[in-house]
Amino acid sequence: MTARPLEMALLAAIALLCIILMVEAWQIRPPSQVFPLAVLGITLALTLLAMLRASASSPGGRLFEPGRARVVFVAAAGLMAYALAMSIHYVVASFVFLFLGYLFLLERRSPGSILVAALVAAAATGFTWLTFDVWLGVNLPR
Amino acid sequence: MLIDSIIMAVHPSVLLLIALGTVFGAIIGALPGFSSVMAISLLLPVVYPMDPLLGLLVLGSIYMGAMYGDANAAILLNIPGTASALPTTFDGFPMAQQGRAREAMLAALAGSVFGGAVGVLVLMMTFGVLAEFSLRFGPQEYFWLTVLGLTTIAALSEGNLVKGLAGGGLGIAISMIGLDPYWGMPRFTFDAPPLVAGIHLIPALLGLFCVAQVLSSLESPAGDRRPPEVGRQKDALRKVLGTMVRRWDVMVRSSAIGVLIGMLPGAGGPIASTISYNETRRWDRDSRSFGTGRVEGVFASETANNAMVGGSLIPMMALGIPGNVNAAVILGALLSFGMRPGMSLISDGTGIATAFMIGLLISSLLLAPLAYFIIIRLSILVLRVPRTYLAPTILIFASVGAYSVTNSSYGVAIMAALGIGGYALRRIGIHAAPVGLGLILGPIAEREFTSSLLIAQAQGSYWTLVMRPISLVLVALCLLSIMTPLLLSMRDRMRKRRLAPDSEKQQ
Numbered sequence: 001m002t003a004r005p006l007e008m009a010l011l012a013a014i015a016l017l018c019i020i021l022m023v024e025a026w027q028i029r030p031p032s033q034v035f036p037l038a039v040l041g042i043t044l045a046l047t048l049l050a051m052l053r054a055s056a057s058s059p060g061g062r063l064f065e066p067g068r069a070r071v072v073f074v075a076a077a078g079l080m081a082y083a084l085a086m087s088i089h090y091v092v093a094s095f096v097f098l099f100l101g102y103l104f105l106l107e108r109r110s111p112g113s114i115l116v117a118a119l120v121a122a123a124a125t126g127f128t129w130l131t132f133d134v135w136l137g138v139n140l141p142r
Numbered sequence: 143m144l145i146d147s148i149i150m151a152v153h154p155s156v157l158l159l160i161a162l163g164t165v166f167g168a169i170i171g172a173l174p175g176f177s178s179v180m181a182i183s184l185l186l187p188v189v190y191p192m193d194p195l196l197g198l199l200v201l202g203s204i205y206m207g208a209m210y211g212d213a214n215a216a217i218l219l220n221i222p223g224t225a226s227a228l229p230t231t232f233d234g235f236p237m238a239q240q241g242r243a244r245e246a247m248l249a250a251l252a253g254s255v256f257g258g259a260v261g262v263l264v265l266m267m268t269f270g271v272l273a274e275f276s277l278r279f280g281p282q283e284y285f286w287l288t289v290l291g292l293t294t295i296a297a298l299s300e301g302n303l304v305k306g307l308a309g310g311g312l313g314i315a316i317s318m319i320g321l322d323p324y325w326g327m328p329r330f331t332f333d334a335p336p337l338v339a340g341i342h343l344i345p346a347l348l349g350l351f352c353v354a355q356v357l358s359s360l361e362s363p364a365g366d367r368r369p370p371e372v373g374r375q376k377d378a379l380r381k382v383l384g385t386m387v388r389r390w391d392v393m394v395r396s397s398a399i400g401v402l403i404g405m406l407p408g409a410g411g412p413i414a415s416t417i418s419y420n421e422t423r424r425w426d427r428d429s430r431s432f433g434t435g436r437v438e439g440v441f442a443s444e445t446a447n448n449a450m451v452g453g454s455l456i457p458m459m460a461l462g463i464p465g466n467v468n469a470a471v472i473l474g475a476l477l478s479f480g481m482r483p484g485m486s487l488i489s490d491g492t493g494i495a496t497a498f499m500i501g502l503l504i505s506s507l508l509l510a511p512l513a514y515f516i517i518i519r520l521s522i523l524v525l526r527v528p529r530t531y532l533a534p535t536i537l538i539f540a541s542v543g544a545y546s547v548t549n550s551s552y553g554v555a556i557m558a559a560l561g562i563g564g565y566a567l568r569r570i571g572i573h574a575a576p577v578g579l580g581l582i583l584g585p586i587a588e589r590e591f592t593s594s595l596l597i598a599q600a601q602g603s604y605w606t607l608v609m610r611p612i613s614l615v616l617v618a619l620c621l622l623s624i625m626t627p628l629l630l631s632m633r634d635r636m637r638k639r640r641l642a643p644d645s646e647k648q649q
């Protein structure tokens with residue numbers, strides 16, 4: 001996949017969002033409607049201009065180096081899964097996320113590196129738990 | 143008052159936090175690909191529950207430390223920790239290859255301490271004067287001042303003004319989600335109850351500056367980076383201090399460049415260090431030897447780099463216009479603490495502003511022993527840590543931080559959404575800086591605009607929005623800020639066109 005389809009799709013999404021928000025802003029009573037309408041109008045115009053320029057430019061190079069798209073997508077999906085799992089139990093979710101994350105990113109896996117990954121995951125989880133739950137008094141989910 | 147502020151800033155617990163912030167900033171700054179703004183954003187949730195002075199001092203110390211720390215990767219790996227340290231690689235890396243890594247690292251440290259201290263001293267001398275001047279400002283002037291801050295997007299948008307400004311608009315649009323500040327009615331919430339509370343600034347900044355950066359770092363394989371051994375080089379400190387005294391002109395000139403460039407909205411560390419390096423080379427009798435391991439080259443880059451810290455905080459603290467993204471995030475923290483930049487920082491009776499500046503001066507001076515005994519050793523160790531372990535750990539730290547400020551998974555969801563969205567936008571050339579700036583300055587711009595509008599309606603003329611002496615100057619500066627990159631790119635295109643026929647003729 002080249003960069004241009006992604007660029008066009010994202011710019012179109014921003015333009016659509018601006019239109020939807022402008023429709024909603026139109027219903028706000030003055031004087032509060034002026035600022036949102038002005039900002040959204042300018043943003044919409046700029047986005048359309050960016051789309052026009054993008055359509056006239058060359059298709060662009062490849063989006064990712066071979067094999068790296070999978071890494072980025074798995075990391076993004078993992079983060080979303082972690083955001084959900086974290087609300088159930090912070091320590092377990094964090095340890096699992098870190099351990100699997102390290103394993104996934106390790107270039108060479110051996111029993112030794114897996115053990116190191118588990119130890120680092122445990123240490124990092126413990127450090128964040130101590131910092132936020134114990135020191136800063138945040139009630140982390142458990 | 144001054145004595146009270148000094149007492150506040152030198153309290154042992156404050157000094158300890160300043161030291162920790164400086165070390166943390168230097169370590170993150172040393173990691174190639176992880177910027178100073180990421181270091182500041184990452185600790186926003188930690189400082190959020192703190193006393194405002196402590197919180198601001200931790201962030202300021204991180205900023206100071208990160209601007210120094212980026213030199214270590216530049217010298218040892220030829221990879222600048224941040225873009226500001228690029229000119230440090232020109233002479234720093236050749237020095238390391240010649241077995242003078244220790245000398246280069248100490249030169250970077252000496253330059254950073256000198257520049258950092260000068261920058262903060264200038265901040266201390268000018269902040270009050272500029273803040274007092276801001277008393278002449280009404281809502282109209284504040285609105286245009288915020289617009290001027292937003293036009294720094296033009297300088298931050300790395301060659302694509304249209305996309306940069308669109309990103310800024312998107313940032314303002316995101317900041318508008320929640321309750322309408324005038325009527326108190328929900329807007330842009332799509333009937334989702336959690337959105338009524340608005341988009342919390344800290345998770346949003348964590349997403350834009352940490353998550354997007356981490357995802358971006360995963361685009362290339364981790365690779366194997368082994369920094370060279372740093373030899374003992376016993377006379378390194380004596381040599382560096384000797385050159386520093388002999389070449390005081392380099393130190394003074396680079397500091398002045400750093401402070402002045404730092405004060406200009408949008409022009410940050412990379413511009414300051416590059417101009418400083420070029421000027422030092424230009425004024426040197428043996429300019430051709432630059433790039434082969436001249437210690438003055440490292441001085442020039444690093445002195446300007448750290449002098450820029452104080453410079454960028456001058457317009458931020460006095461007027462509310464951040465000099466760069468780092469200052470913008472610190473402004474975000476200032477606003478989160480319920481404080482307002484300008485004269486109110488001086489007249490609030492707490493002495494926080496003075497204590498903050500004194501603490502920042504301490505941070506810049508404390509950098510010398512901290513780096514000499516701890517940071518240099520730690521940086522070499524950290525540079526050996528495989529990136530495999532960094533990315534997931536930073537994501538966890540950012541997530542728990544986002545959770546802590548909202549006490550719910552809502553913060554983590556905001557962070558993840560803006561992080562992934564910010565990463566996608568980055569791929570199409572809309573960088574996090576303009577979106578983040580829009581997010582921080584949007585609510586201020588809206589408040590001042592609505593007030594100005596009401597005044598204009600009461601006075602019966604909308605011209606009062608613009609037709610005031612200071613407003614007119616600010617409008618002109620806004621136009622200049624937008625037009626300068628456009629004119630510069632037009633000039634470059636014309637020059638390229640002129641050169642193209644010449645090269646064809648030569649072929």
